[in-house]
Amino acid sequence: MMAMTGAILESVLSAALAADPAGGMAGAEHAASQSSGGALMALIPLLPLFGAVLVGVLACFNEKSKMPAYVTVGLLAASFVLTLITYLGWDGHSVMQIRLWDWIGLSWGDGVGQSLDAGFAFYLDGLSLLWMLFVTGLATLIGLYASEYMEHDVGLGYCRFFGAFCLFVFSMSCLVMGDNLLMLFLGWEGVGLCSYLLIGYYYKKKSAVDAGMKAFIVNRIGDLGLLIGTLLTFTTFGSLEFTQLFSTIEAGHSAAGVPLGDTWQVWAIPLLFMAGAFGKSAQLFFYVWLPDAMEGPTPVSALIHAATMVTAGVYLVARMMPLFVADTHLIALTVVTWGGAITAFWAATIAMAQYDIKRIMGYSTISQLGYMFAGLGVLATTGGVYHVFTHAFFKATLFLSCGAVMHGFAGQLDLRKLSGLWKVPGFKIVSIAMLIGCLNLAGFPFTAGFFSKDMIIAEAFVTPDSMIPGSSWAGWLMLLTAGLTAYYTFRVFFRVFVGPTEFYPGDDHHGDDDHGDEDHASTFHPHGPGWAMNFVLIALAGGSVLAAGLYFMGDHHGWAGGMVHASSAQFDPAQIGGHAGGSSAEQADIEHGTVFGFDPHKAMYYISAVVGFIGIGAAWWLHLAGRTQAATSRMESVAAKFGPIPSWAEHKWYVDEFYDFLIVTPLRLISNLFFWFDRLVIDGIVELFGGTPKMGSETIGNATQTGVLHDYALRMIAGTAAVLVVVVLVLY
Amino acid sequence: MDASTLETTIHPLLLYVACAIGALGVVIAMPRKGVSSAIIGGVLAASAAGMVILGLLFTRGTDDHAPNLFFHAFAILALGGALRMITHPKPVYSALYFILTIIASSGLYLLLSAEFMAFALIIIYAGAILITYLFVIMLATQAPDEGDEDALSGYDALAREPVAAAAAGFVLLALLTTMMFRGTGALPVHPGLNGSDAILSQLPGKVEDSLLSSLRKEGLMESAEGFARDGETGRLVIDSAQRRIQIAGDGEERFIVVPEEMWPEYLVGTNVEGLGLNLLGEHPMTIEIAGIILLMAMLGATVLARKQVDIEEEAKARQQRRLAVEGQR
């Protein structure tokens, strides 16, 4: 049935679009050839959408089996296969476009910015293809994982989960494959919505509901930046379509003919886009939603808050790179660099002091996203994008391992209550996957994480300070953060998976654990993950390992570099502010930075390895050596020497409380004010309108309607007399 | 004909002041707790009425005849009786004063040449309607408590809002009179059936009975002749002042003058005859309807009288007490 539906869809689409080739012109940097992508390309986002509808239909029929999961995984796998086919059929340098229908077509004048033509169209170049490959692949695997992870919720909850899951993939595809900024915005909002729905999946828990709202609201603040940026783009460049935008930017002037260097929009628009990206990707001031988002089910954390949605900000900056580099002073890129670096360091410090393993992974995600942004900021687009790719794999592995632990230990997540799990029967695969993930995250030599992180840190030193002020300081900060990352990652591993075996179950009872609370710990039997979860863990761990190999493929600094080169994120280093630098292979007479006189790329191999070993060693000494129980280790005595600082770090440097004081409380006061104004004044006025006739009639009525005949007669006569007085004496 | 303004009929200020004084008088005369001086009130009201009538008299035109003494007497009687009727505390006295008013009204009707109506008023109103009222008053009076037989029930002893009622009533009176006096000057006369001759001409039987045989005996009329009838209306042509009658016979018509000694005194068109001719000649349908209304009233009264009424609890208790009181006496 699936194949038949797919065939019908394909024939309908190709029939409808046979005569409609893609429009627009590619930029001068890429090859000028166009090819219409065909109906296959359009099916990639539409299959998940169809899946969402199908799951919705199943929900209407109160489906109680795992059918929604099978539907989802099947359709997502089909989508991944189509992506693969499209990639294999791609010639490596052209842009594929397809336009499904005319979404918005308005024209109200002939000047610049007076006609808006945005179609529901898709645009695939190297950047989008890279993103789509890992999005669809990870979505398929994590969907499979979730089919077992969520099995306790079969019924309406299951359908709800997978419906939102499919909708999320569709929105992410729109975002990444969109042909114009409006499609990107559509996907942007869609992923925000699905993230909210899935974080608040356990809607009976107040903390989950609050986390969902917090995520949505903080995202919204960033979205304002994106929206204003989009509008400004439209008024400055006259169009929202990427092909037209890029050609206008290439030509070096706005749509009205003003040279870009003379406009204020050339630095304002990138800053606004950056605000949107930071909001979605939890950087700088906006990171507070991501740790709370760990209230959602683990597959959600793995897919949305590690691999896909949070990388949408990185995608935005990468996609709009021509605009970012059009500014001769590179103001926005500087802010991006420093924002990323500072966030990376800040999040790492908080992660060092947390006890909830999922929270640690959440902060780790924020930290690694900071790396990606910093990479983009120091013009290492390849590094940033490659780090996105590798991070997706190993972070998903890490999250899913934590999920397996949660699943098996009834929701226990505190690393003070778990120890030595690799000896527990059924958890071998989980432990190995976790180890591989931790090695990648810590940047152990020859892992994928090592290569991708090094590209970024090295480029931070390569890029001269004249282009990005303080880039070398950012590099040292990122190096320090790398050490901290290694430390906290292996803190988790050494506490939870090695050492003396000791475990306490958590609070999620699932049917068969209905003993009393006293003997709970003694009669609790953890169950290892089933075949689906194990299979996915193996696949993802293997993917993380294999991703290292991509560093050596292709001729533009790895396979990722090749993809970036074939996209709009490619730029000519010679055209940036008159200076050179970047990931292009061409090196002209440029002045680029060094590390103590050595070439940064080579030096980084050794320096970051050493830093990583120091971190791992510190973790081993503090958390494994001499540890006899799960609850404490040598860390406690060492931490006591630092006074109150560790406890501040454990409380996340009181940032949430600060935001509460600065923003939430005043807003609450104002809304209460408005609430009471509405209740008293406005409702009062309305009730006055209703109440006045009532009061009037009651007063008059009670006084005049006595029921006594004489009173009525008197009033009748008096009234007649009065009327006659008026008539006789006045009118005549 | 007078001009249609108020000022030529009566001075307006006089009229309104008289109304005010009359109102005051009525209020004083109303029954209330303690002493009510009906006499003073009556005097005030009478003086007010007199002022108006005198005012009307003083401003009449030069060739108007004043109404005579009897009019004033009957008018004072009527108004005085009406005033006493509405201010007397005891209901039976009120009814009797109403009868006095009716008699005075009947006198006024006589002055207005409506003899039949005058006596019909007395027979029907005073003789039937008012007697019924008196019966019901006596039926529906509660027996007073022992030892206080002359006490009035509360609702009779106290007038209800006399000031407001008098004010409203007299304002209305002032307005009515203002409007009437303004209008009557311009009122044209619509002569209808009037004059004895007009009536007599419609009563050929009466005329023939009184004159025909004597005229034939005297030889003023031939035996073949009769009184001429008008072709369309069938009326005689007769002139009482000159005693001329038109005779018709054998196709020729002539007038004869009847000698004075042969003209009987009773040959005049009376009020009753005229009224009868008008009633049945011009308003036949109204008589039928009036009859139906009377029939309905009779049926309604019969139905109502048969209705069983449940006496309310307090009323029952009061009745028990009353019967006990009477049983003890």
Place this chain on the structure above:
Amino acid sequence: MIDLISGTFSLAQAGYPEAMAASTLNQYLFVSAAMFALGLIGFMTRRNLILMFLCTELMFQAAGLSMIAFGRYHMNFDGQTFVIFVLTIAAAEAAMALALVVLLFRKRESLDADLWAELKG
């Protein structure tokens, strides 16, 4: 001067002797209006149900007087004819009213009109 004795006065006259002056008509109308006003005041003042109806009869009287006066003024018999009908109606109304008053009296053993105030409010 006022001519009191020799006014238009003769009993049992034949038809209408001569026209009536407007000022005379005014006097009769004033009497009628005054009687009507007195009946109105009595209706509004007395609390006894039967006396209230009696005052309405007084108002009928006043109307009848004015009708006769106008009939005399216009030298018409229509006025008197209608007074007959007014009398008829007054009689019918008196019969119904008294029957109802008797029933009301039986219910509450009192003729007070203020007791029947159930349409209050």
